[in-house]
Amino acid sequence: MATNRKCIKTYFTDEETAHLDEVADRLRLRRSDFLRRLVMAYRVPDPMEFVAWQGIRDLLKVNADLARLGNLFKLALDEEPPETLMERLDGLAAEIAETQKELKAAALEIRALVQGRRA
Structure with missing residues (x-):
């Protein structure tokens, strides 16, 4: 299925990746959804x-x-x-x-x- 979304790569340390995963899990979001909401200033669930x-x-x-x-x-x-x-x-x-x-x-x-x- 074709999409018009662009993939943006970024690099994290092991500690940063662990923290990202922990926060995303707590918010019940995937990594990409969590990062997209942060970058776009969308509401992040409490x-x-x-x-x-x-x-x-x-x-x-x-x-x-x-x-x-x-x-x-x-x-x-x-x-x-x-x-x-x-x-x-x-x-x-x-x-x-x-x-x-x-x-x-x-x-x-x-x-x-x-x-x-x-x-």
Whole structure:
């Protein structure tokens, strides 16, 4: 496949090459992509963004698990268990709902921080 891109060669010491590879790996970029972004003054991703977005994904997974657990509790409540068990399940369902709200708030806060760093 023909391309209009030009190859530009440069020389690095072993230490410089190791450092370049380390930084590129941390940013999840290839060497050439990293160098191109630096030279062209394009935005280079912040490694903390990867950590933050992974944290958001983890929080959302926990939130989904809590939702499934809540649905199981609703099924248990529909089967009319003894009164003491009903009270305990109602309390647990309320705690799950509160935890879900806290998880969503934490995910939104992390997202706002990450997006604020980009601006």
